[in-house]
Amino acid sequence: MLQKWSPKEDIILIGAWLNTSKDPIVSNEQKGGAFWKRIVEYYNASPLLVGTIPRELGPCKQRWSRINDHVSKFCGCYDRALRQQRSGQNDDHVMKAALDSFFTIMNLKFTMDHCWKELRYDQKWCSLVQGKDTVKEKRKVVDIDGEEAAVGEPEARPPGVKAAKAALKKKMNGREQELSNLHGALEIKEKLSRQKLLDRLFA
Structure with a gap:
């Protein structure tokens, strides 16, 4: 049976x-x-x-x-x-x-x-x-x-190792660009502060 x-x-x-x-x-x-x-x-x-x-x-x-x-x-x-x-x-x-x-x-x-x-x-x-x-x-x-x-939507496939590394590198490049912009702004500010100090001394 x-x-x-x-x-x-x-x-x-x-x-x-x-x-x-x-x-x-x-x-x-x-x-x-x-x-x-x-x-x-x-x-x-x-x-x-x-x-x-x-x-x-x-x-x-x-x-x-x-x-x-x-x-x-x-x-x-x-x-x-x-x-x-x-x-x-x-x-x-x-x-x-x-x-x-x-x-x-x-x-x-x-x-x-x-x-x-x-x-x-x-x-x-x-x-x-x-x-x-x-x-x-x-x-x-x-x-x-x-x-x-067709068959329904399957589970989302996780990114591969190469894709994950590329995404991380892209993210890091973005942060490096932000830091670079920030350093540039700080340098300009510092130059302006020095210029104002010199102006005051000459005055």
């Missing part, structure tokens, strides 16, 4: 996938089998799952595939609904339109809103969904009535 997945288990699986894929030490040097073995180990080690039956690699991989597919399609539906939002419509209207679009495409209700909330702005997940093989152009998530929709 198949063991049904609960929302809590979905969140833990998503966390396991994200943490394993973002590992700065192993990074992209992970083969598929080893990658998923680590995800399953991470998942089963969660203290939130104490007392539950451990999951095996196959079911974890299948569940992630389903989550990934459904959430990426829903992101496209939601993005399209946002772009079509009319004046006076609130977030509830956008969500309803997105859910309706998803149902039209998949012929089933979207029941993974808990997964969507976890993934929709995650930079790593969004970059993979948008396509590994696209350099100039983002891969669109879903096609609805001939119109393509």
Whole structure:
């Protein structure tokens, strides 16, 4: 008998996938089998799952595939609904339109809103969904009535080392210019004071 997945288990699986894929030490040097073995180990080690039956690699991989597919399609539906939002419509209207679009495409209700909330702005997940093989152009998530929709806005990416150094240098250059201007003004003031003193002595 198949063991049904609960929302809590979905969140833990998503966390396991994200943490394993973002590992700065192993990074992209992970083969598929080893990658998923680590995800399953991470998942089963969660203290939130104490007392539950451990999951095996196959079911974890299948569940992630389903989550990934459904959430990426829903992101496209939601993005399209946002772009079509009319004046006076609130977030509830956008969500309803997105859910309706998803149902039209998949012929089933979207029941993974808990997964969507976890993934929709995650930079790593969004970059993979948008396509590994696209350099100039983002891969669109879903096609609805001939119109393509992309994944929502990802997390803001922190500046790189070079960009940070350049910004700091620019800031320092600005301060040096201010100091230079200040020194110039002080020199002029000092000259004027000396001139006034000389004038008084001659007088």
